[in-house]
Amino acid sequence: MAAEDVLLFVNAATASTGQREFHTDAAEQAISLEFLHEYMLVNYRELYAASLALGINDHNATLAIRRLLATGRDATAEQKRVEGALIARRLLLLPPPRVFRLFKALQRDGVNNRRTRAIVRDWMQALESPAFHAVKYRSGFKAGLKHTHTDIGDGELRDFLFGPLQRKPYTTRILETWRQAHYNSGALYNLPYTVAEGFAAKHGIKREVFLSRIGDRMTPLEKLRGGEEPLDPLELVYGTAKYCGPPAPWLTRLAVRILAMPLDERAASRAKLTRSLRSWAAHEAGELAGTWGRVTAVLDDSFSSFGSPVKRRRPLAVAVACHFLLEALAAPGEYTPLWISGHDDPLLTYPSGATPLGLRIIDALETAPERIVVVSDGWDNSPPGLAAEVLRVWRERLDPARRVDVVHVNPVFDAAALDVRALSRTVPSVGIRDAEDLVPLVELAQFAQGRVGLPELMRYLDGRVRRFLGAS
Amino acid sequence: MPPDMRIDLEGLVSGPSQVWGALRLVPLLRAEPVENLRLHSVAYGDAQRSRVQLTNTVSYYSYIPHGFVADWNRDAGDRQESAAYGTQVLAKDGAVQSMPVHFHRRMTQKQGKRRVRFLPLHLALEGYLALHFGGPTIAWREWSDRVIRHGLSPRTEAAYRGAVVPGLQDALRVFEIHEGQCGVLLYTGDTLAAAFVAPHPDDYRELHPTLLLDMYGELVYQYALMMPAVQEFTVHLDADRIDSLAGMRTAAAEQSRMWTRFHDTVMANALLEHEYTAERAYQMGDFDLTRFRPTFKPGEENHIGEAITDGAGRIAYLKTFRLSEAQIRRGYLLELLATHDWRLARAAASIGATSEDLRGRIRAAGFEMMLREKEK
Numbered sequence: 001m002a003a004e005d006v007l008l009f010v011n012a013a014t015a016s017t018g019q020r021e022f023h024t025d026a027a028e029q030a031i032s033l034e035f036l037h038e039y040m041l042v043n044y045r046e047l048y049a050a051s052l053a054l055g056i057n058d059h060n061a062t063l064a065i066r067r068l069l070a071t072g073r074d075a076t077a078e079q080k081r082v083e084g085a086l087i088a089r090r091l092l093l094l095p096p097p098r099v100f101r102l103f104k105a106l107q108r109d110g111v112n113n114r115r116t117r118a119i120v121r122d123w124m125q126a127l128e129s130p131a132f133h134a135v136k137y138r139s140g141f142k143a144g145l146k147h148t149h150t151d152i153g154d155g156e157l158r159d160f161l162f163g164p165l166q167r168k169p170y171t172t173r174i175l176e177t178w179r180q181a182h183y184n185s186g187a188l189y190n191l192p193y194t195v196a197e198g199f200a201a202k203h204g205i206k207r208e209v210f211l212s213r214i215g216d217r218m219t220p221l222e223k224l225r226g227g228e229e230p231l232d233p234l235e236l237v238y239g240t241a242k243y244c245g246p247p248a249p250w251l252t253r254l255a256v257r258i259l260a261m262p263l264d265e266r267a268a269s270r271a272k273l274t275r276s277l278r279s280w281a282a283h284e285a286g287e288l289a290g291t292w293g294r295v296t297a298v299l300d301d302s303f304s305s306f307g308s309p310v311k312r313r314r315p316l317a318v319a320v321a322c323h324f325l326l327e328a329l330a331a332p333g334e335y336t337p338l339w340i341s342g343h344d345d346p347l348l349t350y351p352s353g354a355t356p357l358g359l360r361i362i363d364a365l366e367t368a369p370e371r372i373v374v375v376s377d378g379w380d381n382s383p384p385g386l387a388a389e390v391l392r393v394w395r396e397r398l399d400p401a402r403r404v405d406v407v408h409v410n411p412v413f414d415a416a417a418l419d420v421r422a423l424s425r426t427v428p429s430v431g432i433r434d435a436e437d438l439v440p441l442v443e444l445a446q447f448a449q450g451r452v453g454l455p456e457l458m459r460y461l462d463g464r465v466r467r468f469l470g471a472s
Numbered sequence: 473m474p475p476d477m478r479i480d481l482e483g484l485v486s487g488p489s490q491v492w493g494a495l496r497l498v499p500l501l502r503a504e505p506v507e508n509l510r511l512h513s514v515a516y517g518d519a520q521r522s523r524v525q526l527t528n529t530v531s532y533y534s535y536i537p538h539g540f541v542a543d544w545n546r547d548a549g550d551r552q553e554s555a556a557y558g559t560q561v562l563a564k565d566g567a568v569q570s571m572p573v574h575f576h577r578r579m580t581q582k583q584g585k586r587r588v589r590f591l592p593l594h595l596a597l598e599g600y601l602a603l604h605f606g607g608p609t610i611a612w613r614e615w616s617d618r619v620i621r622h623g624l625s626p627r628t629e630a631a632y633r634g635a636v637v638p639g640l641q642d643a644l645r646v647f648e649i650h651e652g653q654c655g656v657l658l659y660t661g662d663t664l665a666a667a668f669v670a671p672h673p674d675d676y677r678e679l680h681p682t683l684l685l686d687m688y689g690e691l692v693y694q695y696a697l698m699m700p701a702v703q704e705f706t707v708h709l710d711a712d713r714i715d716s717l718a719g720m721r722t723a724a725a726e727q728s729r730m731w732t733r734f735h736d737t738v739m740a741n742a743l744l745e746h747e748y749t750a751e752r753a754y755q756m757g758d759f760d761l762t763r764f765r766p767t768f769k770p771g772e773e774n775h776i777g778e779a780i781t782d783g784a785g786r787i788a789y790l791k792t793f794r795l796s797e798a799q800i801r802r803g804y805l806l807e808l809l810a811t812h813d814w815r816l817a818r819a820a821a822s823i824g825a826t827s828e829d830l831r832g833r834i835r836a837a838g839f840e841m842m843l844r845e846k847e848k
Contacts, residue, residue, distance in 0.1 A: 393711045393720060
C-alpha cells in the first residue's frame with residue numbers, strides 16, 4: 001500500500017506543475033497536488049523527503065520544501081538531519097527565481113525556525129556571486145536575508161540592499177554598473193536582462209532598440225520566453241548566451257521550441273534540427289546509448305497533446321524528445337516509432353485527431369520488440385478502453401512470461417483521479433516532466449507494477465538519496 | 473402536399489464516442505466527402521436580437537449568433553466564393569457590432585450565383601412556430617375572435633444557447649475530431665440532444681465550435697445540468713478466444729462494429745426511425761434545403777430540424793433541435809385540431825376524451841387565447 005502511495009505521489013509531483021492541462025484547469029491541479037502533499041507529509045514523512053531525490057519537478061520540490069520546513073517540530077532529530085541535507089541539495093538544483101520565491105513564501109507563511117534559518121543562510125552564503133543575485137533578484141534576496149537574519153557583513157552589498165544608497169562609486173563591478181544605469185543609459189546593457197528592462201523603461205528606450213542591444217545578456221531561457229525575437233533552436237545547442245543556474249534539460253526545451261515554429265520553417269530546416277536533436281539525445285543517453293535493444297515507441301500526437309495555452313504542446317514535445325532519446329538508447333537500427341496519427345516525421349508533427357491507442361499498441365506488439373514505451377496522456381478514446389484490453393489479453397494469453405517489457409510514461413497529471421491516467425493494471429504508468437528523466441523513470445516503473453514490495457522500494461530510494469546527496 | 477422523408481445517414485458511419493460528464497459526442501465519419509457542396513459560417517457579431525423578415529407582414533425575432541453559407545458546384549466556376557476557410561465576416565454585415573437589432577431579409581437568402589445564406593436551426597424552428605400559424609380555417613363558435621382574425625400570432629418558444637448548457641463548452645473543447653469526421657451526434661444523459669452533419673471534414677472542423685452558438689431544447693439543458701456522468705462503452709476482448717495478434721485485431725474491429733450497430737439501432741433510433749414531414753426551403757442545384765418536423769407524439773423523443781439532401785435523398789447537411797415535452801404537446805394539439813378541421817368535439821372524440829378535457833389541455837399548453845370565453 002505504502003509503495004503504491006509513494007509512487008502515486010511521485011507520478012503526480014513529476015508530471016504536474018499546478019498549471020492548466022488539456023482536461024483539467026489550474027485550480028483542480030492545485031487542489032489535487034495540495035491533497036497529495038499533505039497526505040504524504042502526514043503519513044510517510046521520510047518517503048516524502050526522499051522524493052526530493054527522485055526528480056520531482058521544481059514546482060513540487062518547492063512545495064515539499066515549504067511543508068517540510070514548516071512542520072519541523074513533528075520530525076525526529078534523525079529525520080531532520082536527512083531532510084536538511086536533501087533540502088540543501090535540492091535548493092542548489094533549483095533555478096534562483098524559484099528559490100527566492102520560496103524564501104518569500106516562507107516569509108509569508110511565518111516559517112522562521114532555526115533549521116530554516118540555517119538552510120537559507122547556507123544557501124545564500126554558498127552563492128558564487130552574491131552581488132549578481134542581489135542585483136538581479138533584489139527583492140527576493142532582501143527578503144531571504146531579512147527573514148533569516150543572515151549577516152552579509154559590513155560591505156557595500158549591505159549598503160546596496162539596506163543603505164540609503166549614498167555610496168559612490170561601488171567597487172563591485174555589477175553594483176557600480178547598476179548605479180551608473182540610473183543616469184547613463186549606455187550602462188544598462190551590462191546588467192542582467194530583467195533588471196535592464198526596468199532601466200530601459202525609465203530612460204524611455206524603444207523596445208526594439210533595447211532588445212537588439214541587450215541580446216547577448218539574455219539567458220537562453222529569457223530568449224525562449226521573450227517571443228519578440230525567438231531564439232533559433234540551433235543557437236540553443238551551440239549557444240554562447242550566458243546562463244546562470246543549473247544545467248537545463250535542453251532536449252525537451254528544444255522540442256518545445258521547435259514545435260512552436262510554423263510547419264514550413266520546420267520543413268525548411270528539417271535536417272539541421274533533426275541533427276541537433278539527435279546529438280542532444282545522444283548526449284543525454286550518455287553511456288546507456290544503444291543498450292536498450294529492440295525498442296518500439298507508441299507516441300501520442302492526438303489533439304489532446306496540445307496541452308493547454310500555458311503549457312503549449314508540452315505533451316507532444318515530451319513525445320518528440322522521448323522519440324529521439326529512445327532512438328539513441330535503442331540498439332542501432334532496432335528502433336520503431338509509431339505515431340498515433342500515423343505520421344512518420346517527428347519534426348513535422350502537430351496535435352490533431354483522436355487517440356486510437358489500442359490499435360497502435362497492437363501495431364507495436366507486432367514489431368516483436370524487447371521493450372515498448374508508450375508516451376501518452378492515457379485518454380484512449382478510439383475505441384475507448386481498447387489499449388487496456390489489448391495489454392490485458394497480451395499479458396494473460398500471449399505473453400505470460402513477460403518477454404516484452406511495456407512501460408507507459410505520461411506527461412499529464414489527471415487531477416480528478418489524483419494520478420496520471422494509467423493504461424492498464426498490467427502495465428506500469430509513470431509521470432514524466434522532461435524526456436531526460438526517461439531512464440530513471442523506467443527504472444522506477446518496475447515498482448509501479450506492484451511486483452516489488454515496500455522494502456525493495458525503500459532500498460531503491462535509499463540508493464537514490466545517497467547518490468543524490470553524494471553528488472553534491 | 474408536403475413529401476414525407478426519413479433521415480438517411482447513408483455514407484456516414486458512427487465512430488467511437490467521447491464522453492465528458494453527462495455529455496456524449498458520437499462522431500459521424502464519411503469515407504468520401506460530399507462533392508459540390510461546402511458550408512461555412514458568417515458571424516453576426518453580438519447583436520442582442522435579430523429580426524428576420526419572412527413576408528411583408530410576418531417577422532421572426534430571435535437571437536441569431538451565426539449563419540451558414542452553402543456553396544455548391546464549386547468545381548464548375550464560381551471559385552472566388554467557394555473558399556471555406558476560417559470564419560468570414562462579410563463586409564456587408566461588418567457594421568452589425570454596434571446595432572442592437574440585426575435585420576436579415578429572409579431565412580434563406582441568395583448571396584451570389586451559387587451561394588445561399590441561411591440561418592441554422594432558426595429555419596427549422598421557424599417551421600415549427602409557423603405550424604398552423606393562421607389559426608382555424610373555419611370560424612367555429614369555439615374559437616375566439618382574436619385567433620380567427622390574427623391567427624396564433626405572436627407565437628414564441630424559448631431555447632437555450634449552447635454556451636449556457638453546462639459542460640458543453642468543455643465537451644466540445646476536449647473532443648478530439650476524427651480524421652474524416654463530418655458530423656456529430658450530441659447526447660445529454662444518453663438521450664439524443666442534437667445532430668449535426670456537414671458535407672466535408674474541413675467544414676465540420678470549422679463549424680465544430682458553432683455548436684456552442686446553436687439553440688438547444690429545455691430538456692438538453694436540464695439533463696446536462698442534473699444528470700450524473702455517463703459511462704464510456706469500453707471495449708471488452710474475450711481472452712479465451714484470442715491466440716494471436718491478428719486475432720486480437722479482428723476482435724477489436726468486431727467490437728467497433730458492435731458499437732456502431734448498437735449506437736445506430738438503439739441510441740439514435742428515435743431520430744433515424746421516424747417519418748418526418750418535410751418542407752423545401754430552397755433548391756440549389758442538385759441539393760434541396762428542407763426543414764422537417766416529426767409527427768408530434770407526446771411522451772416520445774421528437775426532433776425538428778433542417779437538412780440539405782442530394783438528389784438521392786442522402787444527407788449532406790443536417791441540424792436538429794430536440795423539442796421539449798411542452799413543445800411537443802403544442803405541436804400535437806395544433807396538428808390534432810387541424811386534422812379534424814378545427815372541430816373541438818370531433819378532435820376530442822378521436823382521442824377518446826371529452827371536449828372539456830381537450831379545452832383543459834389547450835389551456836394548459838398555453839393556447840388559452842384561442843378559446844372563446846363565453847362558449848362554455
